[in-house]
Amino acid sequence: MLRFDPGEGRIRTARSFQVWEGGGEYNVVRGLRRCFGLRTAVVTALADNAVGRLVEDLILQGGVDTSLIRWVPDDGIGRTARNGLNFVERGYGIRGALGVSDRAHTAVSQLCKGDVDWDAVFSAGVRWFHTGGIFAGLSDTTADVADEAMAAARRHGVTVSYDPNYRPSLWAGRGGADRAREVDLRLARHADVVVGALGLAGTHPGQARIGAEEVTGALAEVAVLLPEAKVLATTLRDVPSAGVNDWSSAAWSLDTGFVPGPRMTGLYVLDRIGSGDAFAAGLIHGLLAGTGLERALAYGTAHGALTMTTPGDVSMASLAEVEALITGGSAHVRR
Amino acid sequence: MLRFDPGEGRIRTARSFQVWEGGGEYNVVRGLRRCFGLRTAVVTALADNAVGRLVEDLILQGGVDTSLIRWVPDDGIGRTARNGLNFVERGYGIRGALGVSDRAHTAVSQLCKGDVDWDAVFSAGVRWFHTGGIFAGLSDTTADVADEAMAAARRHGVTVSYDPNYRPSLWAGRGGADRAREVDLRLARHADVVVGALGLAGTHPGQARIGAEEVTGALAEVAVLLPEAKVLATTLRDVPSAGVNDWSSAAWSLDTGFVPGPRMTGLYVLDRIGSGDAFAAGLIHGLLAGTGLERALAYGTAHGALTMTTPGDVSMASLAEVEALITGGSAHVRR
C-alpha cells in the first residue's frame, strides 16, 4: 500500500502528505532485505497506472524483488482494480495514531487460486515464506491464495510463518472477529512459525492486549490449537502515551518452552506503525541464522524498537545498529 | 475529489504530494463563490472518515456551503463507499499533464434518485443549477440523479447549465463514447446553458479538438440537437507545449447567434487543470449578472486564463483581477 503521512499534523487538515510504502507482510520482507541483508521478493498485484508505478518505485528503493508482482491493467478510474492507499497520522501524546485504510477493490484483493505459479516461485531455492491475516483477510479469494501458497511452500520444504494481524475493518460485514479467527486458525495450522500468536488466544482479542503476566498461559493455549507450530511469538506493548511506549516480546517453542524477550521501557516513539512487522523480520532473521530463540527474540524486539524511532512503516535501521542495541548500546553520538 | 499534486515532479517517483480539492462541477461553484462573490453550495456525498473530512476542510476553505453533503458511514476499508482521489501531475513543455483518477466506488457514485430532496434544495431562492457529464457519468444512478435534479430545477424556475466534460475512463466498459454522448444529449436537452457544447458535436470528439474555423458550424449543429438551449459555449485551446497554450472561446445564443470570445495567445500555463470549469464559472457569472453574452464570454475566458497561472484545480483570482485582464491589464507589479 501507499502510505500517506501528514507528518506532525493531522489528515483532516493536511495540505501535504509525505508518502511511504507499507503493508503488513511487505514490511517484513523489506526489513529482512534492507536491515538483515537477505534477498527477498514480494508476491502481490498492482494496478498498472502511475500510482502503482510509484508503489513499485518505493518497493525498488526497499531492495525487494519486484519481478513477481502481477500488473493488472488500469481501467482509468479504479472500478475493476485499484492500488491500496493508507492514510496514517502518527499521533502525539494523548492523541493516538489514526489510520484511514482505503484498500477495497484493490488488484491484490482479487488475486485468486491459480493466479500465481507457486511451484515456480518456491523451486528457486527459497528458504522462507511469510504471509498473514491482512493478506488473507483482503477477500475470500486471498484466504484461498494464502492457503495454496502455504501448502506449496511446505511441499518445497520452505519454512512458513504467519501473522494473524487482525484488522477489524477487513472483516466488518464479512463475519467479523469470529470469521477472522476461523480463517487465521485454518491458515496458522500450516505455519511453522506464528508471529502475533496472542491474536489467536481465547476469543479473538483484537486491539485489546493481554498483560505480560498472562502471556505464558496464553501462548500455551495457542500451542494446543496449533499442534504443528514450532515457534509462537508475540510483541507486548503498553501505551501510556502515543510518544512513549513500553515494549517487549515473548515466545514459545517446542524445544525451549516459554522465552521472555528483552524489556524496553519508556521507549520514545516517533511513528509506531510497522513495529510489529519489524519484530517479525528480526525474529525470522534469527531463526534463519540459527541463533536460538532468545537471540531471535532480541533481534525482533530491537529491530521493532528502532523502527519506532523513524517515520514511515518500514525500518531504516542497519544490522550493526540492531546488534549494538541488543548488546546495550547507548544513544551517544557516533561521529 | 482530493487532488494529489506532485509539484514539478512526477507521480511515479514522488515522495510528497500537495493536496487540493477539485472536481468538474465543484470547481464551477468554487469559482462562483471565491472569485465572483456568489453564495453557492455543493450537493454530493462523502464517506465519513478523515479523508472525507479533509475534503470538507478544503470545501469550507473554498467558501462553498457544505450543509447539503451527505455523509455516508465509513466501513473502515472503502468497500462500500470511498472518497474520490485524483492524482494529477501538471506536465512541463513536451511532457503533458497526466492524471490517475481513483474514483470508482465513491459515496457520490452511489447517489440514487430520491436520495436528495431537490424541491427543498431549490425552494430557497436558488437562481442557478449547474451539473455535467462527470457527475452524470459516475454511475447509472448518478445520470438519473442529474436528470431528477435538472427537472426539479426547471420546475422551480432555476436556470440550468450542463457541461458534458467527456472523460473516457468513466465510460470504459459501460458503452464508451457513444453511450456517454447519449446520456449527455438526454441531459443537455434540459439545460438552458450548455458549456463545453462542442463535446456534443458530430461523433463524440473526446480529447480531439475542433479547429477555430469550424466552431461556428459545430455550434450550429449542436443548436439543432438541443432546441431548448438558450446559450451554447465552448473553450478553444491549442497546446504547442504543456507550459504555453493558446486560449480562446466561443458561444452561440438565440439572440446573438455566434459570438467569438477574446483570443489569448502564448499564455504561460502553470497548471491547466480546472481552466474549463473556471471558464464556466465566469460565463455563468456574466449571464447571471446580465452582462450580455460577449462580456460573459470575456469573464469566462479571463477567469480560465488566470486559473492556469496557479497550481491546483481551482481559481485563486479575484473579480478585480479578472476585470483588469478583460480591460487589458498588464503583468506589471502592483505594490
Next chain:
Amino acid sequence: MLRFDPGEGRIRTARSFQVWEGGGEYNVVRGLRRCFGLRTAVVTALADNAVGRLVEDLILQGGVDTSLIRWVPDDGIGRTARNGLNFVERGYGIRGALGVSDRAHTAVSQLCKGDVDWDAVFSAGVRWFHTGGIFAGLSDTTADVADEAMAAARRHGVTVSYDPNYRPSLWAGRGGADRAREVDLRLARHADVVVGALGLAGTHPGQARIGAEEVTGALAEVAVLLPEAKVLATTLRDVPSAGVNDWSSAAWSLDTGFVPGPRMTGLYVLDRIGSGDAFAAGLIHGLLAGTGLERALAYGTAHGALTMTTPGDVSMASLAEVEALITGGSAHVRR
C-alpha cells in the same frame, strides 16, 4: 490574526513560516464550529488586501461565518488600518514558547461603538455571545464595543461569556495591569459565564499562576466581585518543560459550588497556544448542551488537551475524540 509559525526552529533565524489563523476570541468560535458542530460567526474588521483575504481564507477553512466581517479599505501601506500578525515559536524543553505580537493599528482595534448593528446580529436566533479581554484591550474603543455588544446580547436573551485573557503588551503605556483589571471587571459583570476567572482574583495575576490548592478560595473571591455571574471557570497548568505540562481545570457555579476538573498530568505538548481558548469552547459546548458543569469542564479540559497535540492555535480534534478522551481512551492506533 495571522499566526506565523517557524516550526521546530526559532523566529529569529527562520527562513520560512507556516501560517495559521488565531486570536483568543476567534479560537473559541472556531472550536465550537469544527469540533463541536455548532454554527458560529466572527464579528471583526480586516483591512481589505491580500493578507486580509488570506485571513478570510483561513476563517472559511475554519467553517466560521465571515459575513459579519467589516472590510476596511487598504491604504497600501498599513497606516490607517492593518491586519494583526502574530509570530509565535512553540518552544522546546527548557526553552519556552515565544511570541511577537504585531497587532497595533489594526482595523479591528479601530472598531467603535455604533459600527456594528448588534440588534441585527442577535435577532437571528443567536444563543451565545463570547468576547474577552484581548478584544476589549485592543483600544479604548474596543472596550466600549464589547460593552455595547454584551448589553445588546443580554437584551436579546443571549448568554454571554467573557475571558479576561490578560496580555501585558496590550496595556503597556495605557495603565497596565490595574487598568486592564478595571476594564475586565467592568465587562465581566455583564457576563453569565467567565472563563479564565482566576485572572480577576486579587491583584491582577498576569502570567503568575495560582496553585491548585488555592483555587477554591480564589474562585470564591471572584464570585463576590461578579454577583451576576452564573459560572466561573479556569484552567490550571504547570509547566515543568515546554513539551510536558500538567493540565487541569476548575469551576464554580451558584448551583454546584466549586467543581474540580479532570487532572491530566505529564501531557506531551506540541504547541500550547490556543489551549485556553479550546477549553472555553468545550466548556461552552457543555453548558449549551446542558450536560452539567462537571461534564462541561471535562469537555473543556479534554478539548484543550487535544489542542496541545497539534500545531497552530486552533483545535484539529473531533467531538468523538474529545469524548473518547473523557471516557479514558488510550493512545492506541485506530485503523
Next chain:
Amino acid sequence: MLRFDPGEGRIRTARSFQVWEGGGEYNVVRGLRRCFGLRTAVVTALADNAVGRLVEDLILQGGVDTSLIRWVPDDGIGRTARNGLNFVERGYGIRGALGVSDRAHTAVSQLCKGDVDWDAVFSAGVRWFHTGGIFAGLSDTTADVADEAMAAARRHGVTVSYDPNYRPSLWAGRGGADRAREVDLRLARHADVVVGALGLAGTHPGQARIGAEEVTGALAEVAVLLPEAKVLATTLRDVPSAGVNDWSSAAWSLDTGFVPGPRMTGLYVLDRIGSGDAFAAGLIHGLLAGTGLERALAYGTAHGALTMTTPGDVSMASLAEVEALITGGSAHVRR
C-alpha cells in the same frame, strides 16, 4: 523589510511563506557587498523583537554592516514602533506580481533629524552614500533625515546617489504624486547620481513607462531640473508577461551625453522584485571603479537581469557571472 514570498502560489491562499530581506535602498548596498565585493553598511532603525532580530540575521547574511542600525525598544504589540513587512507574490504569465506592503508605524519611519550622527558616519573613509524616495517617503521626518544625510555626505566629499522609486502607497493621503515629486526633486538636487531618473521627468509618471525612443528627451529634461547631477540613469522594461520581460537601460552624463545600455530582450523572469535596485548597485560599482558610463550601465543592466533569475529581492549573482554576461556568456552548464 521582511519579504514574505508564497513561492509559486498566491498570498491570499498561502499556507507557508519563505522569507527574505528587502527594501529599495538596502538592496543596493546588499548587491554592492555580495556581488561587487565592497564593504557596505545600512543606516536604519528596527524594533528590538524577534522579528527585528530576524531582519538582522538576514542583513548579516547579506554581509552588510549592522552596527549603524538603531534598535528601538519593543512595546510588545507594535503600537510605537514596528518592523516593516512586505508580502509579495511573483506573478506568472498574465498574472502580474502583487505586493502588500505593511510598513506604516515602523521604527525607521520615525527616524528624525539629529537621530544619526552623520558626521561620524561619513568621517570613516566612506566613498558613496545612496538613498532614495522610498526612505524619504516613509514619513515627513525621513525626508528631512535624507536631506540631512545627503548634506553631510557632500560636506565629507562623499558621492551621493538618489533613486526616486516612487511608490503611490507611501504618498496616498499625504499629497500624492505631486508631493512625492516635490520631495524627490528637492532631494535629487543634492545628488551626484540619480538612478531611476525618468521618475522625475514631466509629471510624475508613477508606474507608467516611457517608450525607449522618448528616453533621450526625457533624460535631457531631467538634466535641466537637476543642474548639479553628474549622472542620470534609468532602467527600461517591457512586460509582455510576468515571466518574460524586455530589459534595457540608458544614462546621461555631462561628459558623455546620452548613452544607451545593452538591450536584453525576452528575458525569462523568476522574480523581478529588486531588479531596479540591482541595476543601481551595478551602476554604482562601475562609477566607483571608474569604468566609464557605458561599462557602468552594462554592470547595472547585467546585474539587474541576473537578479530576476532568482527568488527574493536581492541578487545571488557573483561578479564573475555579471562580467561573463556582459561579454556575452551563454547559458550553458558550467561544471
Next chain:
Amino acid sequence: MLRFDPGEGRIRTARSFQVWEGGGEYNVVRGLRRCFGLRTAVVTALADNAVGRLVEDLILQGGVDTSLIRWVPDDGIGRTARNGLNFVERGYGIRGALGVSDRAHTAVSQLCKGDVDWDAVFSAGVRWFHTGGIFAGLSDTTADVADEAMAAARRHGVTVSYDPNYRPSLWAGRGGADRAREVDLRLARHADVVVGALGLAGTHPGQARIGAEEVTGALAEVAVLLPEAKVLATTLRDVPSAGVNDWSSAAWSLDTGFVPGPRMTGLYVLDRIGSGDAFAAGLIHGLLAGTGLERALAYGTAHGALTMTTPGDVSMASLAEVEALITGGSAHVRR
C-alpha cells in the same frame, strides 16, 4: 554520485537541498532499466558509510542491480575513500546551470585493474557494456580499468559503447584536453558504439559545440579515427536560454552512413543535466532491439528531451511516453 539540487535557488545561498543520484555512465543504465525495461547493473565502488548507503538507496530505487558495487571501508573522515558529491543548480533564463563537483579521492577513483573479475561479470549472459570518459578520467587507474573491462567485454561477445563526455575539471593538472583526448581515443577504439562522438573530432572541442551543418563532416572525421566503430552518435544542442533549448541528434554507421535525428526546437527545459546520458540510453535500447539506426536515434532524442522536463539527472519517463513523443504526441492532458 550524490546530486545536491537547490531547486529554483542557488547553491551559494541555499538552506536546503534535494538529493538525487547521478553520474554519466550510471544515468545510462538507470534509463535503460526504468524507462526501457532492461535488467542492468552498475559496477562501481562506494565508501561504506551512511552517505554511501544513501547512494545505494537511490540506486535501488533506480532498479539497478547493486550486487557488483564494491564497498570500501569508511575511515570516518574520507581520507582514504569518499563518495562522490555533485552540487548542481539548474539555471534559469540567462543564468546557466552551474555545478560543483566534489569527487576527488572517491572510492571509485581508486579502482584498479584486477579489482573486478570482469570474466565473471560478463559470463552471465550480458549483452551490452557501457562506459565512458568520466569514469576513465577519474584517475590513471580507472582508465586502465575501463580498458580491461572493454577488452573482457569484447572477449565475451558483449557489445561495447563509450561516451567521451569530456569534463575539463577531471583533467586539470593531468594533461588537460590533449591527454583526455588521447585516453578517449585509446578507449573508444575498442567500442562498437561511440556516443558523444563529436567530442573526438579535431582538437578536443570541450564545451564548444559544432554547428549542425558541420556535423556530417565531423562524424566522418571521427569514423576515420575509430575504424572498428560500427555506430557513431551525438546530440546537438543550442542554448538560447537555460530554460529553452533546441535539441537534436545525428549518427553515422557503416551501413547507413550519416543519419540525422529528429529536431526539437524551443524545448522547455526544467533541468538539462543527464539528457546526454538519457540520449545514450534510448540509442542503446534501439540498437539492442534492432530497430534500425534512425529509430534508435529517435528513441535517444525523445528520451533525452523528456529527461529535461523533470528535476534530477535521471529520466522519469516511461517507454510509452517516449514512443508517444516519437510518433508526435501532443502535450494535452491524459486523464
Next chain:
Amino acid sequence: MLRFDPGEGRIRTARSFQVWEGGGEYNVVRGLRRCFGLRTAVVTALADNAVGRLVEDLILQGGVDTSLIRWVPDDGIGRTARNGLNFVERGYGIRGALGVSDRAHTAVSQLCKGDVDWDAVFSAGVRWFHTGGIFAGLSDTTADVADEAMAAARRHGVTVSYDPNYRPSLWAGRGGADRAREVDLRLARHADVVVGALGLAGTHPGQARIGAEEVTGALAEVAVLLPEAKVLATTLRDVPSAGVNDWSSAAWSLDTGFVPGPRMTGLYVLDRIGSGDAFAAGLIHGLLAGTGLERALAYGTAHGALTMTTPGDVSMASLAEVEALITGGSAHVRR
C-alpha cells in the same frame, strides 16, 4: 564545515537535507558573536567554489568576520582542496545521533605554518584566541599552525583557550588516541583555559565519560599535567535517551579550586550537536566579562542547554534567554 541535516529522518534514506554551518572551534566564536554580542572572526581556509561561498554565506549570517578566511582556488573536482562536509542525523530515543564526516583533503587541513600572519591578526586589539583538537587534528601541519598561533597570541598578551575535542576518525591511521593525546597535551600547555579538560585525564578517554563523582580527582590530575593552565573546565552528560539528557559541568581554577556547575536533569534534546562548543562560548564570555568562575560555568551550562533545544550545530539563543535560564526561568509562553 557544511552540516547536512536530514531532520527527523535518517541520512541513509533521505531525499532532502537542511544545511547549517558548523565546526568545533567555529561554533564557539559564532556563539560568542550572536548570543554574547562580542565581535569575533574565524581564521580558516575554504576552496573557492559555490559550496565554499555557501559556507561563507552561513558564516556571514553568523555575524562572524570572514576577512581572515583564505580562499584556495578550486580545481573543479576537489583533488587539491575541498570544503569540509558533515552529515549528521540527530537521533531519537534509543537511536543515537549519527555523523558522517567528509572532511579529508580540505583547504583548511592544508594550512601550514607561515600561511597566516598571526602578528597582524593579534595586533588589532584581540582579547581572546580559541582553538582546539579538531583543528589541530586535521593534519600534521594544522597542529603546527595551532602551535604557532597560540605562541603568537601569548606574545601579544591574548588569552588562549583550547578544547581537545577528541575525534577518533581524525586520528585513525595517524597514531590514534595516544598520538592525539600527545598533540593535545603539547598544545594545551600553552593555553590559559582548557575546555573539555577531562579529555586529557589518564589515558585518553575518547567517548567514554567519567562519572560526576570522579570529576574532582580527574581535573586535579589534569591540573598537574598543565601547570600553566589557569582554568580547566568540562561538561558532564548522561544520555539515557537521544532525546532526554542530564547535563552539567565542572571547573577548576588556581584561585577557586574545584567548582561544580549547575545540574540540569531530564533536559529535552532536539539536536545535541554543538552543545559542548556552546558551553565553551558561555564560559569564555563569563571569563572575559570577569563574572567569576561559578557564573562563567552557569553561562556555559545554560548556553549549552539552550543550544540543544534547536536544530543545527550553533546556538539560536539570546543573552537574555541565557540569563533568564540561569536565574531559574520557566518554560512559560512569553507574549
